Amino acid sequence: MQGLLAQGISVRYGARSVLAGLDLPLLRPGEVTVLAGPNAAGKSTLLRAIAQLQPHGGQVLLDGQDLAHVPMRDRARLIGFMPQSLPSSSSLVALESVIAALRAGETLGARQADAAAMAVLDKLGIGALALEPLSALSGGQRQMVSLAQAIVRDPRLLLLDEPTSALDLARQVRLLSELRRLAGEGRIVVAVLHDLALAAQWADRIVLIHGGHTHAEGAPEQVLTPQLLAQVYGVEARVERCSRGRIMVLIDGEHAPG
Template structure:
Protein backbone atom coordinates (compact mmCIF):
# COMPACT_ATOMS: atom_id res chain seq x y z
CA UNK A 1 0.00 0.00 0.00
CA UNK A 2 1.60 3.25 -1.15
CA UNK A 3 1.29 6.13 1.29
CA UNK A 4 1.34 7.08 4.96
CA UNK A 5 -1.10 5.45 7.36
CA UNK A 6 -1.46 6.20 11.09
CA UNK A 7 -3.78 4.04 13.16
CA UNK A 8 -4.76 4.25 16.82
CA UNK A 9 -2.16 6.88 17.73
CA UNK A 10 -2.26 7.61 21.46
CA UNK A 11 0.05 9.86 23.48
CA UNK A 12 -0.13 10.84 27.15
CA UNK A 13 1.87 13.49 28.95
CA UNK A 14 1.71 12.23 32.51
CA UNK A 15 -1.96 11.72 33.34
CA UNK A 16 -3.13 13.97 30.50
CA UNK A 17 -4.17 12.30 27.23
CA UNK A 18 -3.05 14.34 24.21
CA UNK A 19 -3.93 11.96 21.39
CA UNK A 20 -6.63 9.36 21.94
CA UNK A 21 -6.64 6.52 19.44
CA UNK A 22 -6.29 8.92 16.52
CA UNK A 23 -6.57 7.55 12.97
CA UNK A 24 -5.45 9.29 9.80
CA UNK A 25 -6.75 8.44 6.35
CA UNK A 26 -4.22 7.08 3.88
CA UNK A 27 -2.08 10.06 2.84
CA UNK A 28 -0.92 9.46 -0.70
CA UNK A 29 2.18 10.51 -2.65
CA UNK A 30 1.70 13.72 -4.59
CA UNK A 31 -0.50 15.34 -1.94
CA UNK A 32 0.04 18.20 0.51
CA UNK A 33 -1.89 17.47 3.69
CA UNK A 34 -2.39 20.16 6.33
CA UNK A 35 -3.00 19.30 9.99
CA UNK A 36 -5.20 22.05 11.41
CA UNK A 37 -7.05 22.65 14.65
CA UNK A 38 -7.02 24.88 17.74
CA UNK A 39 -4.15 25.10 20.22
CA UNK A 40 -3.59 21.90 22.23
CA UNK A 41 -5.46 19.79 19.67
CA UNK A 42 -2.38 17.56 19.34
CA UNK A 43 -1.10 18.63 15.91
CA UNK A 44 2.60 18.94 16.77
CA UNK A 45 2.46 15.86 18.97
CA UNK A 46 0.97 13.86 16.10
CA UNK A 47 3.67 15.07 13.72
CA UNK A 48 6.40 14.03 16.16
CA UNK A 49 4.74 10.66 16.70
CA UNK A 50 4.67 10.03 12.93
CA UNK A 51 8.37 10.93 12.79
CA UNK A 52 9.03 8.50 15.69
CA UNK A 53 10.33 11.38 17.83
CA UNK A 54 7.52 10.97 20.38
CA UNK A 55 6.71 7.69 22.17
CA UNK A 56 3.19 6.63 21.25
CA UNK A 57 0.70 3.82 21.04
CA UNK A 58 -0.66 2.69 17.70
CA UNK A 59 1.06 2.12 14.39
CA UNK A 60 2.54 4.30 11.65
CA UNK A 61 3.38 2.75 8.29
CA UNK A 62 4.99 4.27 5.20
CA UNK A 63 4.38 2.29 2.01
CA UNK A 64 3.44 -0.66 4.23
CA UNK A 65 6.61 -0.50 6.37
CA UNK A 66 6.25 0.06 10.11
CA UNK A 67 8.36 3.15 10.85
CA UNK A 68 8.81 2.23 14.54
CA UNK A 69 10.51 -1.05 13.61
CA UNK A 70 12.79 0.45 11.00
CA UNK A 71 16.47 1.12 11.81
CA UNK A 72 16.91 4.81 12.62
CA UNK A 73 19.39 5.36 9.77
CA UNK A 74 17.01 3.84 7.22
CA UNK A 75 14.12 5.90 8.60
CA UNK A 76 16.16 9.09 8.38
CA UNK A 77 16.57 8.54 4.64
CA UNK A 78 12.81 8.24 4.16
CA UNK A 79 11.49 10.86 6.58
CA UNK A 80 12.40 14.55 6.69
CA UNK A 81 11.23 16.47 9.78
CA UNK A 82 11.17 20.25 10.15
CA UNK A 83 10.59 21.40 13.76
CA UNK A 84 8.95 24.68 14.69
CA UNK A 85 12.31 26.28 15.45
CA UNK A 86 16.01 25.48 15.24
CA UNK A 87 18.10 26.05 18.36
CA UNK A 88 19.63 29.51 18.13
CA UNK A 89 22.69 28.71 20.26
CA UNK A 90 24.36 26.38 17.74
CA UNK A 91 27.99 27.10 16.87
CA UNK A 92 27.50 25.82 13.29
CA UNK A 93 27.14 28.03 10.25
CA UNK A 94 24.05 27.43 8.15
CA UNK A 95 25.78 25.37 5.45
CA UNK A 96 27.44 23.13 8.03
CA UNK A 97 24.06 22.41 9.61
CA UNK A 98 22.59 21.33 6.26
CA UNK A 99 25.65 19.16 5.52
CA UNK A 100 25.31 17.55 8.97
CA UNK A 101 21.65 16.75 8.25
CA UNK A 102 22.61 15.18 4.91
CA UNK A 103 25.39 13.04 6.33
CA UNK A 104 23.20 11.85 9.22
CA UNK A 105 21.24 9.70 6.78
CA UNK A 106 23.69 8.97 3.99
CA UNK A 107 27.27 7.91 3.34
CA UNK A 108 28.58 10.63 1.09
CA UNK A 109 31.92 12.24 0.36
CA UNK A 110 32.76 15.65 1.78
CA UNK A 111 32.89 17.48 -1.55
CA UNK A 112 29.65 15.88 -2.79
CA UNK A 113 27.94 16.75 0.50
CA UNK A 114 29.08 20.37 0.20
CA UNK A 115 27.69 20.66 -3.33
CA UNK A 116 24.40 18.94 -2.48
CA UNK A 117 23.79 21.09 0.59
CA UNK A 118 24.60 24.32 -1.20
CA UNK A 119 22.37 23.34 -4.14
CA UNK A 120 19.40 22.93 -1.79
CA UNK A 121 20.10 26.30 -0.16
CA UNK A 122 20.29 27.95 -3.59
CA UNK A 123 16.97 26.39 -4.58
CA UNK A 124 15.38 27.88 -1.45
CA UNK A 125 16.95 31.30 -2.05
CA UNK A 126 19.12 31.21 1.08
CA UNK A 127 22.58 30.56 -0.39
CA UNK A 128 23.68 33.98 0.87
CA UNK A 129 23.23 32.66 4.42
CA UNK A 130 25.55 29.70 3.90
CA UNK A 131 28.43 31.02 6.01
CA UNK A 132 26.29 32.83 8.58
CA UNK A 133 26.23 31.35 12.11
CA UNK A 134 22.83 29.93 13.01
CA UNK A 135 22.95 32.08 16.14
CA UNK A 136 23.05 35.24 13.97
CA UNK A 137 19.99 34.36 11.87
CA UNK A 138 16.48 35.66 12.36
CA UNK A 139 13.67 33.27 13.20
CA UNK A 140 12.47 33.25 9.62
CA UNK A 141 15.96 32.60 8.26
CA UNK A 142 16.42 29.70 10.68
CA UNK A 143 13.11 28.25 9.46
CA UNK A 144 14.35 28.27 5.87
CA UNK A 145 17.60 26.60 6.94
CA UNK A 146 15.53 24.04 8.82
CA UNK A 147 13.58 23.31 5.63
CA UNK A 148 16.88 22.82 3.79
CA UNK A 149 17.93 20.32 6.46
CA UNK A 150 14.61 18.46 6.11
CA UNK A 151 14.72 18.10 2.32
CA UNK A 152 18.46 17.68 1.65
CA UNK A 153 18.24 13.86 1.92
CA UNK A 154 15.42 13.81 -0.65
CA UNK A 155 12.93 12.11 1.71
CA UNK A 156 9.87 10.14 0.69
CA UNK A 157 7.86 11.72 3.56
CA UNK A 158 8.24 15.36 4.60
CA UNK A 159 6.83 16.50 7.95
CA UNK A 160 6.76 20.22 8.79
CA UNK A 161 5.67 21.81 12.07
CA UNK A 162 4.34 25.34 11.52
CA UNK A 163 6.85 26.05 8.72
CA UNK A 164 5.51 29.53 7.90
CA UNK A 165 5.12 30.94 11.42
CA UNK A 166 8.15 33.28 11.31
CA UNK A 167 8.21 34.00 7.58
CA UNK A 168 7.25 37.18 5.76
CA UNK A 169 4.72 36.93 2.93
CA UNK A 170 7.25 36.42 0.14
CA UNK A 171 9.06 33.68 2.05
CA UNK A 172 5.73 31.99 2.83
CA UNK A 173 4.93 31.81 -0.87
CA UNK A 174 8.41 30.50 -1.68
CA UNK A 175 8.24 27.81 1.00
CA UNK A 176 4.72 26.67 0.14
CA UNK A 177 5.51 26.67 -3.57
CA UNK A 178 8.48 24.42 -2.81
CA UNK A 179 6.23 22.07 -0.84
CA UNK A 180 3.85 21.86 -3.79
CA UNK A 181 6.77 21.11 -6.10
CA UNK A 182 8.11 18.41 -3.76
CA UNK A 183 4.70 16.77 -3.53
CA UNK A 184 4.37 16.96 -7.32
CA UNK A 185 7.52 14.83 -7.60
CA UNK A 186 5.74 12.02 -5.76
CA UNK A 187 6.46 12.78 -2.12
CA UNK A 188 4.04 12.80 0.80
CA UNK A 189 3.99 16.24 2.46
CA UNK A 190 2.32 16.82 5.84
CA UNK A 191 2.41 20.27 7.47
CA UNK A 192 0.93 21.82 10.58
CA UNK A 193 -0.53 25.23 9.69
CA UNK A 194 -2.49 27.62 11.89
CA UNK A 195 -3.38 29.98 9.04
CA UNK A 196 -6.57 28.58 7.51
CA UNK A 197 -6.29 30.88 4.50
CA UNK A 198 -2.91 29.35 3.64
CA UNK A 199 -4.27 25.87 4.29
CA UNK A 200 -7.21 26.50 1.96
CA UNK A 201 -4.96 27.79 -0.81
CA UNK A 202 -2.14 25.26 -0.71
CA UNK A 203 -3.49 21.99 0.71
CA UNK A 204 -4.93 19.09 -1.24
CA UNK A 205 -6.38 17.73 1.98
CA UNK A 206 -7.01 19.14 5.45
CA UNK A 207 -7.18 16.97 8.56
CA UNK A 208 -8.94 18.85 11.35
CA UNK A 209 -7.96 17.75 14.86
CA UNK A 210 -10.02 18.36 17.97
CA UNK A 211 -9.68 16.94 21.49
CA UNK A 212 -6.90 14.59 20.42
CA UNK A 213 -8.83 12.95 17.59
CA UNK A 214 -9.51 13.41 13.89
CA UNK A 215 -12.67 15.52 13.77
CA UNK A 216 -12.93 15.88 9.99
CA UNK A 217 -10.83 15.35 6.88
CA UNK A 218 -11.17 16.03 3.20
CA UNK A 219 -10.62 18.70 0.56
CA UNK A 220 -10.42 22.28 1.91
CA UNK A 221 -13.98 23.09 0.78
CA UNK A 222 -15.26 20.01 2.62
CA UNK A 223 -13.53 20.79 5.90
CA UNK A 224 -13.58 24.60 6.07
CA UNK A 225 -17.29 25.04 6.63
CA UNK A 226 -19.03 27.44 9.02
CA UNK A 227 -20.47 24.51 10.98
CA UNK A 228 -17.12 22.76 11.49
CA UNK A 229 -15.34 26.02 12.33
CA UNK A 230 -17.99 26.72 14.99
CA UNK A 231 -17.62 23.21 16.45
CA UNK A 232 -13.83 23.10 16.51
CA UNK A 233 -12.68 26.72 16.84
CA UNK A 234 -15.72 28.22 18.56
CA UNK A 235 -16.10 31.03 16.00
CA UNK A 236 -18.79 32.39 13.73
CA UNK A 237 -17.27 32.33 10.26
CA UNK A 238 -18.15 32.89 6.64
CA UNK A 239 -16.49 30.77 3.98
CA UNK A 240 -16.51 32.53 0.61
CA UNK A 241 -14.58 32.52 -2.63
CA UNK A 242 -12.56 35.43 -3.97
CA UNK A 243 -12.53 36.63 -7.58
CA UNK A 244 -9.97 33.92 -8.41
CA UNK A 245 -12.12 31.19 -6.91
CA UNK A 246 -9.96 30.69 -3.84
CA UNK A 247 -11.54 29.90 -0.48
CA UNK A 248 -11.56 32.73 2.07
CA UNK A 249 -12.35 32.25 5.76
CA UNK A 250 -13.79 35.38 7.39
CA UNK A 251 -14.17 35.33 11.17
CA UNK A 252 -17.05 37.46 12.45
CA UNK A 253 -16.85 36.67 16.14
CA UNK A 254 -17.08 34.01 18.79
CA UNK A 255 -19.67 31.31 18.40
CA UNK A 256 -22.50 31.46 20.91
CA UNK A 257 -23.61 27.87 21.62
CA UNK A 258 -27.34 27.46 21.17
Protein backbone atom coordinates in the same frame (compact mmCIF):
# COMPACT_ATOMS: atom_id res chain seq x y z
CA MET B 1 -0.13 0.23 -0.63
CA GLN B 2 1.37 3.59 -1.50
CA GLY B 3 1.12 6.43 0.98
CA LEU B 4 1.10 7.19 4.68
CA LEU B 5 -1.36 5.51 6.99
CA ALA B 6 -1.50 6.37 10.68
CA GLN B 7 -3.93 4.38 12.77
CA GLY B 8 -4.88 4.35 16.42
CA ILE B 9 -2.16 6.84 17.38
CA SER B 10 -2.26 7.50 21.10
CA VAL B 11 0.15 9.52 23.21
CA ARG B 12 0.01 10.28 26.90
CA TYR B 13 2.05 12.82 28.85
CA GLY B 14 1.87 11.37 32.32
CA ALA B 15 -1.81 11.12 33.21
CA ARG B 16 -2.91 13.46 30.41
CA SER B 17 -3.97 11.85 27.17
CA VAL B 18 -2.99 14.03 24.20
CA LEU B 19 -3.94 11.72 21.36
CA ALA B 20 -6.55 9.06 21.99
CA GLY B 21 -6.44 6.53 19.19
CA LEU B 22 -6.30 9.04 16.35
CA ASP B 23 -6.78 7.76 12.78
CA LEU B 24 -5.61 9.61 9.71
CA PRO B 25 -6.98 8.85 6.25
CA LEU B 26 -4.52 7.38 3.74
CA LEU B 27 -2.31 10.27 2.63
CA ARG B 28 -1.19 9.63 -0.95
CA PRO B 29 2.01 10.62 -2.69
CA GLY B 30 1.58 13.89 -4.57
CA GLU B 31 -0.70 15.36 -1.89
CA VAL B 32 -0.10 18.25 0.45
CA THR B 33 -1.99 17.63 3.67
CA VAL B 34 -2.47 20.32 6.30
CA LEU B 35 -3.12 19.44 9.93
CA ALA B 36 -5.16 22.18 11.56
CA GLY B 37 -6.86 22.57 14.89
CA PRO B 38 -6.81 24.66 18.05
CA ASN B 39 -3.78 25.05 20.31
CA ALA B 40 -2.95 21.91 22.31
CA ALA B 41 -5.09 19.76 20.00
CA GLY B 42 -2.10 17.43 19.57
CA LYS B 43 -1.01 18.41 16.06
CA SER B 44 2.71 18.68 16.82
CA THR B 45 2.55 15.56 18.94
CA LEU B 46 0.97 13.69 16.05
CA LEU B 47 3.69 14.92 13.69
CA ARG B 48 6.41 13.82 16.11
CA ALA B 49 4.71 10.44 16.59
CA ILE B 50 4.61 9.88 12.82
CA ALA B 51 8.31 10.85 12.63
CA GLN B 52 8.96 8.31 15.43
CA LEU B 53 10.38 11.07 17.64
CA GLN B 54 7.69 10.49 20.23
CA PRO B 55 6.81 7.18 21.91
CA HIS B 56 3.26 6.33 20.93
CA GLY B 57 0.66 3.61 20.62
CA GLY B 58 -0.79 2.62 17.28
CA GLN B 59 0.78 2.09 13.90
CA VAL B 60 2.35 4.30 11.26
CA LEU B 61 2.74 2.68 7.86
CA LEU B 62 4.70 4.31 5.05
CA ASP B 63 4.15 2.53 1.73
CA GLY B 64 3.06 -0.48 3.72
CA GLN B 65 6.07 -0.74 6.05
CA ASP B 66 5.74 -0.10 9.76
CA LEU B 67 8.01 2.87 10.54
CA ALA B 68 8.56 1.71 14.11
CA HIS B 69 10.45 -1.31 12.76
CA VAL B 70 12.58 0.57 10.22
CA PRO B 71 16.17 1.06 11.48
CA MET B 72 16.92 4.66 12.46
CA ARG B 73 19.37 5.27 9.65
CA ASP B 74 16.98 4.05 6.95
CA ARG B 75 14.17 6.05 8.53
CA ALA B 76 16.25 9.21 8.17
CA ARG B 77 16.37 8.54 4.45
CA LEU B 78 12.58 8.16 4.29
CA ILE B 79 11.47 11.05 6.48
CA GLY B 80 12.36 14.74 6.56
CA PHE B 81 11.22 16.55 9.70
CA MET B 82 11.10 20.29 10.16
CA PRO B 83 10.69 21.35 13.81
CA GLN B 84 8.93 24.51 14.95
CA SER B 85 12.27 26.23 15.51
CA LEU B 86 16.01 25.68 15.52
CA PRO B 87 18.09 26.62 18.58
CA SER B 88 19.14 30.25 18.27
CA SER B 89 22.36 29.82 20.25
CA SER B 90 24.34 27.67 17.83
CA SER B 91 27.40 29.15 16.18
CA LEU B 92 27.26 26.54 13.40
CA VAL B 93 26.97 28.23 10.02
CA ALA B 94 23.85 27.48 7.96
CA LEU B 95 25.74 25.39 5.40
CA GLU B 96 27.40 23.26 8.10
CA SER B 97 24.05 22.58 9.73
CA VAL B 98 22.67 21.27 6.43
CA ILE B 99 25.81 19.18 5.86
CA ALA B 100 25.26 17.73 9.34
CA ALA B 101 21.77 16.67 8.21
CA LEU B 102 23.49 14.59 5.54
CA ARG B 103 26.55 13.30 7.36
CA ALA B 104 25.31 12.62 10.90
CA GLY B 105 23.51 9.44 9.93
CA GLU B 106 25.31 8.47 6.74
CA THR B 107 28.88 7.96 5.73
CA LEU B 108 28.80 10.37 2.84
CA GLY B 109 31.87 11.90 1.19
CA ALA B 110 32.67 15.49 2.14
CA ARG B 111 32.69 16.88 -1.43
CA GLN B 112 29.38 15.27 -2.29
CA ALA B 113 27.68 16.39 0.93
CA ASP B 114 29.01 19.95 0.72
CA ALA B 115 27.79 20.36 -2.85
CA ALA B 116 24.38 18.83 -2.12
CA ALA B 117 23.85 21.05 0.93
CA MET B 118 24.85 24.18 -1.00
CA ALA B 119 22.51 23.26 -3.86
CA VAL B 120 19.54 22.99 -1.50
CA LEU B 121 20.27 26.38 0.07
CA ASP B 122 20.48 27.91 -3.41
CA LYS B 123 17.24 26.28 -4.46
CA LEU B 124 15.47 27.81 -1.45
CA GLY B 125 16.93 31.22 -2.26
CA ILE B 126 19.08 31.44 0.85
CA GLY B 127 22.47 30.68 -0.68
CA ALA B 128 23.68 34.07 0.48
CA LEU B 129 23.16 32.99 4.11
CA ALA B 130 25.26 29.82 3.74
CA LEU B 131 28.19 31.07 5.80
CA GLU B 132 26.18 32.95 8.42
CA PRO B 133 26.09 31.43 11.93
CA LEU B 134 22.61 30.26 12.92
CA SER B 135 22.77 32.61 15.90
CA ALA B 136 23.05 35.59 13.53
CA LEU B 137 19.97 34.66 11.49
CA SER B 138 16.43 35.90 12.03
CA GLY B 139 13.71 33.47 13.07
CA GLY B 140 12.39 33.31 9.53
CA GLN B 141 15.82 32.72 8.03
CA ARG B 142 16.44 29.93 10.52
CA GLN B 143 13.13 28.42 9.47
CA MET B 144 14.29 28.33 5.84
CA VAL B 145 17.56 26.67 6.91
CA SER B 146 15.52 24.17 8.87
CA LEU B 147 13.52 23.39 5.73
CA ALA B 148 16.80 22.85 3.88
CA GLN B 149 17.84 20.33 6.57
CA ALA B 150 14.53 18.52 6.16
CA ILE B 151 14.63 18.18 2.37
CA VAL B 152 18.35 17.68 1.74
CA ARG B 153 18.14 13.89 2.18
CA ASP B 154 15.43 13.85 -0.49
CA PRO B 155 12.91 12.05 1.73
CA ARG B 156 9.74 10.28 0.64
CA LEU B 157 7.72 11.80 3.50
CA LEU B 158 8.03 15.42 4.62
CA LEU B 159 6.67 16.46 8.02
CA LEU B 160 6.65 20.16 8.84
CA ASP B 161 5.61 21.76 12.12
CA GLU B 162 4.27 25.28 11.51
CA PRO B 163 6.80 25.90 8.74
CA THR B 164 5.53 29.41 7.95
CA SER B 165 5.14 30.78 11.48
CA ALA B 166 8.08 33.21 11.23
CA LEU B 167 8.13 33.82 7.48
CA ASP B 168 7.27 37.01 5.60
CA LEU B 169 4.77 36.89 2.73
CA ALA B 170 7.31 36.27 -0.01
CA ARG B 171 9.00 33.46 1.91
CA GLN B 172 5.63 31.90 2.77
CA VAL B 173 4.89 31.67 -0.93
CA ARG B 174 8.38 30.38 -1.65
CA LEU B 175 8.15 27.67 1.01
CA LEU B 176 4.63 26.57 0.12
CA SER B 177 5.28 26.45 -3.61
CA GLU B 178 8.42 24.43 -2.86
CA LEU B 179 6.23 22.02 -0.85
CA ARG B 180 3.80 21.81 -3.79
CA ARG B 181 6.66 21.08 -6.16
CA LEU B 182 8.08 18.40 -3.84
CA ALA B 183 4.66 16.79 -3.57
CA GLY B 184 4.32 16.98 -7.33
CA GLU B 185 7.46 14.84 -7.61
CA GLY B 186 5.66 12.05 -5.78
CA ARG B 187 6.34 12.85 -2.16
CA ILE B 188 3.93 12.87 0.76
CA VAL B 189 3.84 16.28 2.45
CA VAL B 190 2.19 16.85 5.83
CA ALA B 191 2.33 20.29 7.47
CA VAL B 192 0.83 21.77 10.61
CA LEU B 193 -0.54 25.21 9.72
CA HIS B 194 -2.48 27.69 11.82
CA ASP B 195 -3.24 30.04 8.96
CA LEU B 196 -6.44 28.67 7.41
CA ALA B 197 -6.21 31.06 4.47
CA LEU B 198 -2.84 29.54 3.54
CA ALA B 199 -4.24 26.08 4.17
CA ALA B 200 -7.23 26.74 1.92
CA GLN B 201 -4.98 27.95 -0.85
CA TRP B 202 -2.21 25.35 -0.76
CA ALA B 203 -3.58 22.13 0.69
CA ASP B 204 -5.13 19.24 -1.21
CA ARG B 205 -6.56 17.99 2.02
CA ILE B 206 -7.12 19.45 5.46
CA VAL B 207 -7.36 17.32 8.59
CA LEU B 208 -9.02 19.09 11.51
CA ILE B 209 -7.74 17.75 14.80
CA HIS B 210 -9.70 18.39 17.95
CA GLY B 211 -9.59 16.78 21.36
CA GLY B 212 -7.07 14.13 20.38
CA HIS B 213 -9.15 12.87 17.44
CA THR B 214 -9.59 13.55 13.76
CA HIS B 215 -12.66 15.75 13.83
CA ALA B 216 -13.06 16.17 10.09
CA GLU B 217 -11.01 15.71 6.96
CA GLY B 218 -11.30 16.30 3.27
CA ALA B 219 -10.72 18.93 0.60
CA PRO B 220 -10.50 22.52 1.92
CA GLU B 221 -14.02 23.41 0.86
CA GLN B 222 -15.38 20.35 2.67
CA VAL B 223 -13.58 21.07 5.92
CA LEU B 224 -13.60 24.84 6.13
CA THR B 225 -17.29 25.28 6.82
CA PRO B 226 -18.93 27.61 9.37
CA GLN B 227 -20.33 24.62 11.27
CA LEU B 228 -17.03 22.78 11.63
CA LEU B 229 -15.08 25.95 12.49
CA ALA B 230 -17.63 26.75 15.17
CA GLN B 231 -17.35 23.24 16.60
CA VAL B 232 -13.55 23.11 16.62
CA TYR B 233 -12.44 26.69 17.24
CA GLY B 234 -15.60 28.17 18.72
CA VAL B 235 -15.62 31.06 16.27
CA GLU B 236 -18.30 32.68 14.15
CA ALA B 237 -17.00 32.26 10.61
CA ARG B 238 -18.08 32.99 7.06
CA VAL B 239 -16.64 31.13 4.11
CA GLU B 240 -16.67 33.09 0.86
CA ARG B 241 -15.85 32.04 -2.65
CA CYS B 242 -13.44 34.39 -4.37
CA SER B 243 -12.07 34.65 -7.88
CA ARG B 244 -10.25 31.64 -9.38
CA GLY B 245 -12.36 29.30 -7.33
CA ARG B 246 -10.54 30.08 -4.09
CA ILE B 247 -12.26 30.04 -0.77
CA MET B 248 -11.68 32.62 1.92
CA VAL B 249 -12.38 32.23 5.61
CA LEU B 250 -13.60 35.37 7.39
CA ILE B 251 -13.85 35.31 11.14
CA ASP B 252 -16.54 37.57 12.61
CA GLY B 253 -16.01 36.85 16.27
CA GLU B 254 -16.36 34.27 18.98
CA HIS B 255 -19.14 31.79 18.51
CA ALA B 256 -22.09 32.28 20.83
CA PRO B 257 -23.29 28.77 21.67
CA GLY B 258 -26.99 28.07 21.39
